[in-house]
Amino acid sequence: MQLTGAEIVIRCLVEEGVEYVFGYPGGSVLNIYDEFFKQDKVKHVLVRHEQGAVHAADGYSRSSHKVGVALVTSGPGVTNAVTGIATAYMDSIPMVVISGQVPTHAIGQDAFQECDAVGITRPCVKHNFLVKDVKDIAATIKKAFYLAATGRPGPVLVDIPKDITQAKAEYSYPKTVALRSYNPVTKGHAGQIKKAVSLLLEARRPMVYAGGGVVLNDAAPQLTRLVHLLGFPCTNTLMGLGAFPGTDPQFTGMLGMHGTYESNMAMQHCDVLIAIGARFDDRVIGSPSHFYRADRKIIHIDIDPSSISKRVKVDVPIVGYVGDVLDEMLKLIESSGERPDPAALKAWWAEIKEWQGQDCLRYDRKSALIKPQFVVEKLYELTGGDAFITSDVGQHQMWAAQYYKFDKPRRWINSGGLGTMGFGLPAAMGVQLVNPGATVACVTGEASIQMCIQELSTCKQYHLPIKIVNLNNRYLGMVRQWQEFFYGNRYAESYMDALPDFVKLADAYGHVGIKIEKPGDVEAALKEAFRQKDRLVFMDFVTDQTENVFPMVPGGKGLTEMILTEEL
Amino acid sequence: MRHILSVLVENEAGALSRISGLFSARGYNIESLTVAPTEDVTMSRMTIVTTGSDDVIEQITKQLNKLVDVVKVVDLTEGNHIERELMLVKVRAAGKDRDEMKRLADIFRGRILDVTDKSYTIELTGTGSKLDAFLQSIEPGVILETVRTGASGIGRGERILRV
Numbered sequence: 063m064q065l066t067g068a069e070i071v072i073r074c075l076v077e078e079g080v081e082y083v084f085g086y087p088g089g090s091v092l093n094i095y096d097e098f099f100k101q102d103k104v105k106h107v108l109v110r111h112e113q114g115a116v117h118a119a120d121g122y123s124r125s126s127h128k129v130g131v132a133l134v135t136s137g138p139g140v141t142n143a144v145t146g147i148a149t150a151y152m153d154s155i156p157m158v159v160i161s162g163q164v165p166t167h168a169i170g171q172d173a174f175q176e177c178d179a180v181g182i183t184r185p186c187v188k189h190n191f192l193v194k195d196v197k198d199i200a201a202t203i204k205k206a207f208y209l210a211a212t213g214r215p216g217p218v219l220v221d222i223p224k225d226i227t228q229a230k231a232e233y234s235y236p237k238t239v240a241l242r243s244y245n246p247v248t249k250g251h252a253g254q255i256k257k258a259v260s261l262l263l264e265a266r267r268p269m270v271y272a273g274g275g276v277v278l279n280d281a282a283p284q285l286t287r288l289v290h291l292l293g294f295p296c297t298n299t300l301m302g303l304g305a306f307p308g309t310d311p312q313f314t315g316m317l318g319m320h321g322t323y324e325s326n327m328a329m330q331h332c333d334v335l336i337a338i339g340a341r342f343d344d345r346v347i348g349s350p351s352h353f354y355r356a357d358r359k360i361i362h363i364d365i366d367p368s369s370i371s372k373r374v375k376v377d378v379p380i381v382g383y384v385g386d387v388l389d390e391m392l393k394l395i396e397s398s399g400e401r402p403d404p405a406a407l408k409a410w411w412a413e414i415k416e417w418q419g420q421d422c423l424r425y426d427r428k429s430a431l432i433k434p435q436f437v438v439e440k441l442y443e444l445t446g447g448d449a450f451i452t453s454d455v456g457q458h459q460m461w462a463a464q465y466y467k468f469d470k471p472r473r474w475i476n477s478g479g480l481g482t483m484g485f486g487l488p489a490a491m492g493v494q495l496v497n498p499g500a501t502v503a504c505v506t507g508e509a510s511i512q513m514c515i516q517e518l519s520t521c522k523q524y525h526l527p528i529k530i531v532n533l534n535n536r537y538l539g540m541v542r543q544w545q546e547f548f549y550g551n552r553y554a555e556s557y558m559d560a561l562p563d564f565v566k567l568a569d570a571y572g573h574v575g576i577k578i579e580k581p582g583d584v585e586a587a588l589k590e591a592f593r594q595k596d597r598l599v600f601m602d603f604v605t606d607q608t609e610n611v612f613p614m615v616p617g618g619k620g621l622t623e624m625i626l627t628e629e630l
Numbered sequence: 631m632r633h634i635l636s637v638l639v640e641n642e643a644g645a646l647s648r649i650s651g652l653f654s655a656r657g658y659n660i661e662s663l664t665v666a667p668t669e670d671v672t673m674s675r676m677t678i679v680t681t682g683s684d685d686v687i688e689q690i691t692k693q694l695n696k697l698v699d700v701v702k703v704v705d706l707t708e709g710n711h712i713e714r715e716l717m718l719v720k721v722r723a724a725g726k727d728r729d730e731m732k733r734l735a736d737i738f739r740g741r742i743l744d745v746t747d748k749s750y751t752i753e754l755t756g757t758g759s760k761l762d763a764f765l766q767s768i769e770p771g772v773i774l775e776t777v778r779t780g781a782s783g784i785g786r787g788e789r790i791l792r793v
Contacts, residue, residue, distance in 0.1 A: 184644075184647065184648060188698070192643070242701055368695075371685070
């Protein structure tokens, strides 16, 4: 059957089971949009800026384990999408971005809305393609979805010139993909797994450090079983929150720059550390040389060989899908009948309890000003810990991570690697679309929210009843915090002057806005917002301007060199 | 330490830029890079000469392997190998220097490819250090132009790199 390139694109998306495409039309993708118009199998969501399209596809993927799909036009369409693509790349989110390109004969001529999409996205995609022949579209899209979702996931860009979407070719969708140059290792090495298990069983001061890889591989059940079976303490990274239940007594809280005292201390003082789907990044372990000073054995499970021994040398590397590797480990431990020394574990837990006695997440609960931590705690209470929480980047992100206890994976949606302000709202759109009826809240700040505020319009069009929790401290809070600590209180350009009236702004977009100025009104406002199930409610919480995020490991310092409270 | 990486890559547009981009983005050194299709035209073979500590070389190898276009990576310096580089050098060859230049080319087993009454163009193959030695043995003022390919390498004996 002869089809146009544009028809083929849509057919391929249907084959891949794509429900939603987030996009924005333009000259180079008009043929594809015309095909969207003629069908109703794949729904298109019109965003207000291409960055929003990619973040929405990203949130869609993170909260569902499906591949997110975005569609943008050539030139500025692609360049606007780059921030979103880089965000997805840093957090290994499976995504396919289809971009229009100027016609093949115009490529390289500095044509209107031309940019080298493949070149400009190369460093921030898992792979990308420029389709030069209509006959290659189907195979390329098949490859794109396969690459995006397998191995270490990531975004894949498919750039299609306009004339290629117009040309005709015989259509058949390939059933399988074979790439001789791409064969990710999936099963962990049996010998290494055995070695790891015996290390775990001999451990006297063990620590489990689990990251986003566990969430991405849907391996939270295996992780939870392993931690329970062994009776070990467990910490999650920012990206891993929810991989191990946040309310479990064996959970020691998030680790890292703004992690809990007990998690960071346990990381440094353990004798066997097992890292699962995590990558020892700078915000997690601080200075590698300080981290390495401690004498401990490290087991590292990751799907990406290049993540292993990149920042920290490990003793037992295991490359493979974390879920498969954990399955194997569980089998070995269960069949061995052996367990770690209970007396040693008891002593280790006693030490951890002592660290927990620091109560490092305490804050002033009697303040006359709204404490941002209090808002997040109330949000947690009122949603029963069962909401999807997206966030932007900065202090509010850390407070959400610290005070919302995620019991399930894929509930905490944030830009961990790239740290993209403007991520929260569009990501929440994707989350809400793939989880209709679920409670979705975007914890943000008055600076971040303004980076993609235009998406309030998209939320109106598609009736997305997201609850926006704006922790408004009139500052770029995290920047201000660093300036207070490390730049002698010189608050260079971190004050947010001339803020809009967010209540009026929400109203102008057709939503509900509430301004909350007193701690006593926090709960009522949240209740009111959640009562309005079918409306987007923008809650503007006027919070304590000078509140800081604690604990804090200053950049470049060792993991245990934490600043604990304001007084220190 | 100096390492020679042999890399088999899909002969796709953009494969070279993915590899060179990886080196620049991650701050790795490239001393030289040569590339051409193999007997199987769907595949190219690249020889990259780089320097770095063992940790850095390990990361380079892993990062190269991670690229979707890369089929195989081997560090030739891990075993016995042969390394060759081609140089074309145009030198002034007039008067009494002319005979001397011819003799020198012979000593280094170079071949004179082009002759004018004032110059020779000499072809020389060998390891990088042999080519360096040749250049050092003639007066700098005599060299008009040099062009070098960078090293190509292959394992000795039964060591074979193929798919």
